Amino acid sequence: MQRHELQRGPELSIECTLATRGNLALWRGDAAGAVEAFAGLLTDQERVLGPDHPDTLTTRNNLASWQRRRAVSTSNNDHS
Structure with a gap:
């Protein structure tokens, strides 16, 4: 286990998961x-x-x- 995991506990794992989800959405262009x-x-x-x-x-x-x-994106879709 890495040092920062010992200090912050399971929250670090949750943060990494949420950050990864955000990055995946970014790569897909999924703003929502x-x-x-x-x-x-x-x-x-x-x-x-x-x-x-x-x-x-x-x-x-x-x-x-x-x-x-x-x-x-929403504004552009409304004007289409």
């Missing part, structure tokens, strides 16, 4: 799936790491980016 995955990850990171941790801030940025992409 990415928003869902990053929102779940952000909730866990805020609880485990705190709101000002660099990983939490990165996830918050990724979530905002995907929310923007989803809004643009």
